[in-house]
Amino acid sequence: MNRSILIVICDFLLVSLLAFSSADVNNIADPNAPRSFKLDASSNAAENSKDLAAVMKLALEDEQQRRELLLSELTKTRDAVTEKEQQVQTIGAQLQSREQQAQQLQEQQARLQQQFAAAQTNIQLLDRQLANRSTEAQLSQDKLASLQAEMRKRVDEAAAAQQQLAQLAKSNELALVEKQRLSGQLQVAEVERRSALAEAARMNEEVKVEREEKAKLAEGVKALATKSSQLAEEIRQNTPLAPNAIFNDFVSNRVEASFWAVRSGFLGGEASKHKETQTVLVGDGTNTYALCHVQDTPLSLWTPGADWDGLTGALARNGSSVPIHSLSFSLQDPRVVLMPVSASDVRQLGSKPYRLSSDPWKFQDAVLVGAEESYYGECKFEMDLTTPDYVKLDHSLFKGLFGKFNPSRGDLVFSKTGELLGVMANSTYCLKVQNFSTAATFQFGQDVRQQHTGAALSRLYSLVFGLPYKLQ
Template sequence: MNRTLLLILCDFLLLTLLALTRWETAEPERPVEQTAGPVEADEGAVTAADDVVELMQLSFEDQQAEQAAMEADMAAQLEARAVELAERERALQELEAARNALQAERATLSADLAETQRTAAELRQRAESAAGEAAASRARVEQLQRDLEAKENEAAQTAAQAAQLAEEKAAAEAQVQQLNVAVAVAEQEKTLLRETAQTFREQAEKEREERIKVQETTTQLAQGVGALAERSEAITQEIRENRPINANILFSDFLLNRVPAQFNAARINVFGNELTRNAVARTILVRDGEAIYAIMHVEDTPFNFEEPASQWARVFVTLAKDGVRAAAPALHFINRDPRIVAIPVEASQATALGVKIYDMTIVPFRFPEAVLISKGGEGYGEVPFKLESDLPGYVRMDNRLIRRLAGDYSPSRGDLVLSKTGELLGVMVTSDLCAMVDEISAAGTIRTGDTSGQNLEGLLERMEALAESRDR
């Protein structure tokens, strides 16, 4: 029989005996009187009480073993449970950290999304405003064209009337000639035809007065036709000035008229060796009154304001195009911003180079956008700009990150800035700031050739300090 089942049965029997025993009626054990003769106990006999005790002891030992096993199993389960709880706690902490990171990232993305939406709204508003202005401009141009057509029709009618009057004048002159002949005949026959001659003279006088009136009318009509022609030419010029030129046309025109300016400079370094520096700037010629200049950024020359100023021994500047070479006598750092360099060019040299001479814009803010040409023709694009209230003479170009991310043209330092009418607006002195060039006056000058007698180091230091003051 299975020991466990036997223990269960023994426990059940013991509990049954204990339950069925009437302890209240049980008599106390009386001492057994000793008999006369000793009674010898059977040493080998096993009583029922001994069996019960042995069974109870075995049951107790098995229960202790089972309890120890259960306690060991429970300890192992508790330890595994503790490890599992610790693992769950660590996983919960990692999840909490990940949740916090996701919340932070969600907040950042929400802020970025809000900023992007705001920027998109601004762009939409600007696009709508630009579309409205373009529609208004088109309407004004169409009205001007209609007015011009009406004036041309009126001029044609006036010309037709003048032609008709000329024909009438010729007819009148022919009639006058006939009348003169008749007068001559009347004079010969004055005796017989005196009254008829007098009548003819009166008619001739009237015709003469009418001819004078016709001549006066013809003169007035001719003056009106001349004034109308002048007015039509003025209207045509106004339409031309208010009509923007396509950026592709402006860039193509720049490529045809750009002039390479070649620089060669030399100085002695700290080791006593001669150091030469060459540079080429592809730029345009601009007109300031009667003077002509080639204009560029200082970084397109051998000089720049980001390295310590040096004393240069010689400097040569040559403009060359299609085999024609013109040596420049000097280069100027202009007053508006010394980061812009102007090279004077003689009128005969400009004619020999055979390129277009650009004018400086008179009305720079007629259009809200300008055409930028970078690095002598490597790229171009249309960029919006606005006035800079705390920096007179400068405009701020739209160089926001969203434009660069969208793949739009991004301005850079040294770009030439043209108005939409094809005139020079200025030069980019930083990546977003354009110095307008409306006149050229020198803040400092370097005479080309042997420059050992000029204090170029001091000049460059002053120009650098002046450029820094312009940005404040």
């Protein structure tokens, strides 16, 4: 990692520590004065994160330009190597052609030498014949002239052969000179090719080093971004939100759940039941559910339970609607029902899934929002050791109320950090939703008679009836 980047990171960490440790020093002189501390790390952290992000961006752009320059030089070097190799191949082909021509000339020279030797032999034979026949007095003049003409012809042929032999020797000398020249060019081209290959290897090594440095820089940026995200998340988790902000977030992300239930009525007719309620989506990072109280649905936990023939439902928000495929009863408290929502349905609804509260006791106060009526308020919740899965609403202390505040079952409770704490099981106790384990599930459809909803509702009623009386 570059020295400048390390300096920027150290400055960022130092500023963050100073921001967190800043205190009001005006009251130090007065020991009896109340001391107050102000945490203002979010703005400093955000500005430092922006400055650091800008520095990182400039560093990354510089590394990208250097990498592109090296890649361009490597491409040019590779092209030069390719051109040199083509030149070597061309010169090799020319050299091979010249060698073939020289071989052909040598073969022609050998043939002409053989012809010249044969002509010399013929001349000597004719000379002997002429000498032998000159002694003959009766040799006719015509035969002598014929022999002389034959002799002149042989002499001319020998002269022509000698001339061709001289031309072939000259051509052979030229071929040898051309061969030597091509051999020199081939050696030069080979030296240039080796030099280009060495340069390409060096450029490859530089590119490799640059890539490693860029990878290290990217890892540093990623680690710093992770730390910044963790710091922002820690600030968010330790900063309480105003009830108005929590209620406004609820209004922006709530969805409307509608339920229809049909069963056989008196004298063979049909009896239908319709319910609507407002709720939110909640997720654990893997699964997403819409949840509400069972009283906000057509179903009732009772003995004997009702056997329904058909169950259907839908979730709607801002004109978009998705069907409810199933309804499950929470294993913690069957009065809280869960409806799974797929990732595609979440995108279609456009609602933000709330997260479950990881630390319900971080703030003693919580914000209660009415599921059906538009009221909300900041309430104080207490821990009841006899009911560890529930928190108790302190009716003696309400503040920041809006609307006709009347806490009842089915109301939603949010922590001061904006996370979902739970659902009111009754007017006093709130179930802390910690997981999405279920005790029973009904698949929605036009015909659910095979699911025997009456027996399942009766069994779930027995579970609720077995809870302490103050939770019922």
